[in-house]
Amino acid sequence: MDSDEDFQSTVSSDDDAMQDTDNDEMSGVEDFDAFDDEPDEEPDLGPNKIQRKRIAYDISFKVYSPTDIQAHQDEMMDEVNMILEMRKEDAAILLRHFRWNKERLMEDYMDKPSKVLEAAGLGSSTINPPRLEFIPGFTCDICYEDDDGLESFAMKCGHRYCVNCYRQYLTQKIREEGEAARIQCPSEGCGRIMDARSLDLLVTPDLADRYQELLNRTYVEDKEILKWCPAPDCENAIECAIKKKDLDKVVPTVACRCGHRFCFGCILNDHQPAPCELVKRWLKKCADDSETANWISANTKECPKCNSTIEKNGGCNHMTCRKCKHEFCWMCMGLWSEHGTSWYNCNRFEEKSGTDARDAQAKSRVSLERYLHYYNRYANHEQSARLDKDIYTKTEKKMVQLQTASGMSWIEVQYLNAASQALQTCRQTLKWTYAFAFYLARNNLTEIFEDNQKDLELSVEALSEMFEKPIAELSDPKLKVDIMDKTSYCNKRRVILLEDTAENLANGRWTFNVDLKSLAPVSSGRK
Amino acid sequence: MAAGLGAKRLGKELSKISSSLPPGITLVSAENLEEWFLDIKVLDQNPIYAGETYRLKFKFSKSYPIEPPEVTFVKLSDRPIPMHPHIYSNGIICLDLLGSQGWSPVQNVESVCMSIQSMLTGNTKNERPPGDEEFVRANRLRPRDIDFYYHDNTV
Ligand SMILES: [Zn+2]
Ligand SMILES: [Zn+2]
Ligand SMILES: [Zn+2]
Ligand SMILES: [Zn+2]
Ligand SMILES: [Zn+2]
Ligand SMILES: [Zn+2]
Numbered sequence: 001m002d003s004d005e006d007f008q009s010t011v012s013s014d015d016d017a018m019q020d021t022d023n024d025e026m027s028g029v030e031d032f033d034a035f036d037d038e039p040d041e042e043p044d045l046g047p048n049k050i051q052r053k054r055i056a057y058d059i060s061f062k063v064y065s066p067t068d069i070q071a072h073q074d075e076m077m078d079e080v081n082m083i084l085e086m087r088k089e090d091a092a093i094l095l096r097h098f099r100w101n102k103e104r105l106m107e108d109y110m111d112k113p114s115k116v117l118e119a120a121g122l123g124s125s126t127i128n129p130p131r132l133e134f135i136p137g138f139t140c141d142i143c144y145e146d147d148d149g150l151e152s153f154a155m156k157c158g159h160r161y162c163v164n165c166y167r168q169y170l171t172q173k174i175r176e177e178g179e180a181a182r183i184q185c186p187s188e189g190c191g192r193i194m195d196a197r198s199l200d201l202l203v204t205p206d207l208a209d210r211y212q213e214l215l216n217r218t219y220v221e222d223k224e225i226l227k228w229c230p231a232p233d234c235e236n237a238i239e240c241a242i243k244k245k246d247l248d249k250v251v252p253t254v255a256c257r258c259g260h261r262f263c264f265g266c267i268l269n270d271h272q273p274a275p276c277e278l279v280k281r282w283l284k285k286c287a288d289d290s291e292t293a294n295w296i297s298a299n300t301k302e303c304p305k306c307n308s309t310i311e312k313n314g315g316c317n318h319m320t321c322r323k324c325k326h327e328f329c330w331m332c333m334g335l336w337s338e339h340g341t342s343w344y345n346c347n348r349f350e351e352k353s354g355t356d357a358r359d360a361q362a363k364s365r366v367s368l369e370r371y372l373h374y375y376n377r378y379a380n381h382e383q384s385a386r387l388d389k390d391i392y393t394k395t396e397k398k399m400v401q402l403q404t405a406s407g408m409s410w411i412e413v414q415y416l417n418a419a420s421q422a423l424q425t426c427r428q429t430l431k432w433t434y435a436f437a438f439y440l441a442r443n444n445l446t447e448i449f450e451d452n453q454k455d456l457e458l459s460v461e462a463l464s465e466m467f468e469k470p471i472a473e474l475s476d477p478k479l480k481v482d483i484m485d486k487t488s489y490c491n492k493r494r495v496i497l498l499e500d501t502a503e504n505l506a507n508g509r510w511t512f513n514v515d516l517k518s519l520a521p522v523s524s525g526r527k
Numbered sequence: 528m529a530a531g532l533g534a535k536r537l538g539k540e541l542s543k544i545s546s547s548l549p550p551g552i553t554l555v556s557a558e559n560l561e562e563w564f565l566d567i568k569v570l571d572q573n574p575i576y577a578g579e580t581y582r583l584k585f586k587f588s589k590s591y592p593i594e595p596p597e598v599t600f601v602k603l604s605d606r607p608i609p610m611h612p613h614i615y616s617n618g619i620i621c622l623d624l625l626g627s628q629g630w631s632p633v634q635n636v637e638s639v640c641m642s643i644q645s646m647l648t649g650n651t652k653n654e655r656p657p658g659d660e661e662f663v664r665a666n667r668l669r670p671r672d673i674d675f676y677y678h679d680n681t682v
Contacts, residue, residue: 142632144539188631
């Protein structure tokens with residue numbers, strides 16, 4: 001597991017409305033056999049579409065395994081190969097050239113076939129399959145070898161090199177540079193693209209496998225509606241039709257079959273209810289301490305005599321250094337005694353600028369305090385979630401102990417698992433409500449939001465306290481009922497909060513004190 | 528020590544350039560198959576480079592010519608670093624054909640020298656790349672690992 005942040009466990013609790021829908025979504029995938037090819041059309045959401053739209057924060061998506069991804073690529077290649085009557089290898093190159101936009105490929109090809117082939121590196125194609133050859137009198141332009149019996153290869157462009165050089169060239173491109181879809185002929189300025197069949201002829205099977213793997217990736221990376229699940233060791237991809245421009249209206253949390261829940265917009269762990277742009281800004285703010293540094297520079301100065309740091313905390317400019325008792329003016333750093341009779345005004349500055357400076361300092365301090373208020377709450381939930389990283393093992397251990405102590409069956413102690421799941425999910429949500437609140441400007445809706453937040457916060461803390469009780473107390477049947485009630489209450493409160501925030505977000509009813517339109521770049525790659 | 532592919536190729540390149548090189552390019556030393564030095568001159572009357580000779584250092588990796596050689600200008604008392612908006616004052620050259628994307632294994636020492644020569648010939652700006660000072664101070668990367676942004680290939 002990765003140490004970045006909290007990964008959610010796969011097991012879902014039955015009381016959690018949100019996880020229910022996720023499960024539907026995931027199990028639904030097996031029923032749809034094909035991807036949706038039309039990038040500009042609404043994705044095929046299956047028969048549950050209408051029912052699912054009910055929940056404002058829920059988003060439609062599908063999970064695909066590596067086999068699914070391969071199958072779909074093959075399908076598209078077959079289709080192009082049939083319609084345009086070209087080799088499958090060439091169809092693959094064309095599709096990759098058009099970033100898997102089959103419709104545009106067909107259209108452009110029908111229009112100007114030779115121009116399209118040229119641009120994709122397939123110029124003047126013939127039907128002969130690629131093969132290795134011995135050419136008498138051949139000299140390789142890479143190694144300058146001219147031995148008789150030197151085996152050589154050339155793609156359709158005719159640039160011929162010895163097999164050994166070709167092999168080394170391809171190894172370098174694939175292994176060292178991670179290239180696959182756009183490996184060009186080694187000749188200078190030749191745009192001919194290496195195809196899979198030629199490649200198979202030239203390299204070892206394991207390198208060909210690596211090549212296929214990289215090609216598979218480009219398929220996902222080329223399509224805006226597909227993204228890799230970022231969980232370590234997970235090879236699935238998620239399909240979701242959310243558009244970049246809509247990320248100020250919706251927070252597209254998706255759940256992979258491996259159990260990882262993440263945002264399709266920015267690939268970070270689930271951050272509902274905060275929109276991607278706020279998350280990006282918040283994380284940046286937390287990472288660089290500039291805010292604090294600003295405050296310190298605005299509010300502290302060094303004593304002009306002994307250089308010890310002095311913090312200003314009142315409005316008066318008359319400063320007395322605690323250490324050396326030096327008296328000076330905060331504004332001009334001059335000797336206070338020289339200010340003559342105007343004791344409380346620095347007459348070397350205009351009165352107004354002094355007030356402005358004081359206001360700026362006061363504002364800076366208030367803004368820092370405000371930030372710290374939200375940051376502390378955010379960090380608290382993050383830390384609790386971090387501490388709970390091994391919560392699954394801990395819960396399991398607890399469940400075993402409880403079985404022994406109370407004589408309950410494995411099924412009967414499942415409520416503890418449900419409680420621990422609820423705690424994790426709710427903390428994740430709560431954490432982001434504080435970042436959300438930090439950027440939220442007051443309006444008539446913020447009060448409802450704050451009430452929802454408070455409700456969830458209180459119930460999570462209450463559940464957490466019950467959950468931490470010693471085994472002896474947990475075996476009390478009364479407490480079991482309380483925990484079950486509180487668990488379902490927490491889940492319900494979370495749903496209410498998310499629904500409320502998502503609906504207002506979708507309808508543009510929140511006012512933020514930052515611009516959500518400067519959207520974060522959506523990255524889809526993995527290394 | 529360069530081995531296999533590189534050795535034979537470099538051997539043949541060396542025997543060719545020892546006997547003939549285009550005008551303005553001279554072989555200074557090639558004592559092994561790892562590091563060669565060549566001098567280049569700009570032949571036309573470009574006032575920026577008139578009367579000067581510049582020293583190029585070629586470093587070859589085991590994978591040469593699959594990988595590009597590392598090519599830099601070196602500074603000696605009579606060999607300055609030429610002024611050019613793509614040449615840093617520490618001798619590092621920002622030229623796409625020397626990066627893995629722009630390199631082709633059919634290129635060779637002679638063709639690289641000619642490319643650099645023509646890059647100087649066509650230049651009219653008597654200046655260093657933007658941020659030269661900072662780059663020279665901070666850069667610890669080898670030239671091939673630097674992600675140059677080839678902002679203007681016309682220069
Ligand atoms: Zn060869
Ligand atoms: Zn070619
Ligand atoms: Zn996954
Ligand atoms: Zn996001
Ligand atoms: Zn002092
Ligand atoms: Zn003063």
